[in-house]
Amino acid sequence: MTPVRPKLSWSDLAGARVGVWGFGNEGHANLRKLRSLGVDPVLVDDHPAGTASVLATAEGGLAALKACDVVVKTPGISRYRSEVAELERLGIPVAGGLGLWLQEAVPERVVCVTGTKGKSTVVSIAGHLLAGLGYQCMVGGNIGFPPYDPEIGAGPWDYWVIEVSSYQAMDLASSPPVVAVTSLHPDHLPWHGGVENYFRDKLSACSQPGADLTVANGDSDLIRERSALLGPRVEWVSAHDEPGGTWMEPLGLLGEHNRRNALIARRCLAALGVPEAADNAALRAAAHGYQPLRSRLQVIADVGGVTCVDDSLSTNVLPTVAALDAFGGRRVALIVGGQDRGIDYAPLASALRQRAAPTYVLTLPDSGPRIHAAIEATAGAASGTLAGVTDCPDLEAAVAAGFAWARPDGVVLLSPAAPSFGLFRDYKDRSDAFARAVRAIS
Numbered sequence: 001m002t003p004v005r006p007k008l009s010w011s012d013l014a015g016a017r018v019g020v021w022g023f024g025n026e027g028h029a030n031l032r033k034l035r036s037l038g039v040d041p042v043l044v045d046d047h048p049a050g051t052a053s054v055l056a057t058a059e060g061g062l063a064a065l066k067a068c069d070v071v072v073k074t075p076g077i078s079r080y081r082s083e084v085a086e087l088e089r090l091g092i093p094v095a096g097g098l099g100l101w102l103q104e105a106v107p108e109r110v111v112c113v114t115g116t117k118g119k120s121t122v123v124s125i126a127g128h129l130l131a132g133l134g135y136q137c138m139v140g141g142n143i144g145f146p147p148y149d150p151e152i153g154a155g156p157w158d159y160w161v162i163e164v165s166s167y168q169a170m171d172l173a174s175s176p177p178v179v180a181v182t183s184l185h186p187d188h189l190p191w192h193g194g195v196e197n198y199f200r201d202k203l204s205a206c207s208q209p210g211a212d213l214t215v216a217n218g219d220s221d222l223i224r225e226r227s228a229l230l231g232p233r234v235e236w237v238s239a240h241d242e243p244g245g246t247w248m249e250p251l252g253l254l255g256e257h258n259r260r261n262a263l264i265a266r267r268c269l270a271a272l273g274v275p276e277a278a279d280n281a282a283l284r285a286a287a288h289g290y291q292p293l294r295s296r297l298q299v300i301a302d303v304g305g306v307t308c309v310d311d312s313l314s315t316n317v318l319p320t321v322a323a324l325d326a327f328g329g330r331r332v333a334l335i336v337g338g339q340d341r342g343i344d345y346a347p348l349a350s351a352l353r354q355r356a357a358p359t360y361v362l363t364l365p366d367s368g369p370r371i372h373a374a375i376e377a378t379a380g381a382a383s384g385t386l387a388g389v390t391d392c393p394d395l396e397a398a399v400a401a402g403f404a405w406a407r408p409d410g411v412v413l414l415s416p417a418a419p420s421f422g423l424f425r426d427y428k429d430r431s432d433a434f435a436r437a438v439r440a441i442s
Contacts, residue, residue, distance in 0.1 A: 012100075021074065029097060069092070097146055105176070115202075116184055135159055142164060159274075175208040180264050211231040239259050245259065295312040306406045312430045324413070337417075345371045360390075
């Protein structure tokens, strides 16, 4: 059954009995927004963190939500859950904060950016360029700042650049005229209930009422194969567009995929009607001062000629392959592995076998053995550049072994193709551990 997307706005909730379901970052923003409307909501979470005012879903929380007029859920709560269906059968709309906001935003001033990977980079580039061009721009959404949060302030904003996760896309009952899609690769399958559901849900942000133009990654076969899901008009962007492209040099980004991300950001500005988007000199000036996002192909040190790169946020195969491509002519000691979500590592193994420059792979628990096995399964592939695969007990051992091999002029690249949970709290914790290990070999 296709999940329902309520066509409600925040203003519609004034005077209603509202439940807030999920109490993470966005849940707290939902609470602040409702209180600004004079609403004192019921608070429910699957696993309350010792807060007496928050009910556990399985211990009275669901019953409390059933007594509400509307439920505002956090993105992490899947629309495919049976509890959501139960509330909807009772006639209780289950909305999301971003969808509520978009219903009364000025759509011509909004661009939504989605994609499996690259969306945060595109959003941050677009926001930086707009600010550098003299506009007031609110950068928000999945990148960490709900645009409706009273703590953010009402502006005045000239533009809103909003990152939309696949979870948040399912909360949108309308789309702005301009949406961008950066990449597509299987991810978050348990939430969506399967790979094709994930693809459809992710791309649904392109085709809700109000959609007009999708700025899409033209180098992705998976996106091109699903062009029918991309809305009324599509503008394809390739990493090879705009040969030269000196305007983007001050951004200081590595890799062809980031070149494409910068081009997508520029096309979004043009689609919004920003006149300076056609001016290379103005864009180059605006690009100065950009700070690459943490843990996204970030050079953290040069140790005796060895470049140490933190790409901890690469949590599936797609960005890890892109990270390898960023160092096409250099020897790379690649550190991979983490939480095992059962994803297919055959594409990574194939990319490693096809790589022209030497690569030494160091795997980490828990998915390390499966990555190792996937590489071994391609042993017959024609390539003499794979230097070997070593299973390591921890990140410190992997960094030390990778550095010893990469000397004197190679790269030690942490690009795990797996989430961090299990060995680390999150990708930032993993990044910190990588930095400590690099300092230790220094």
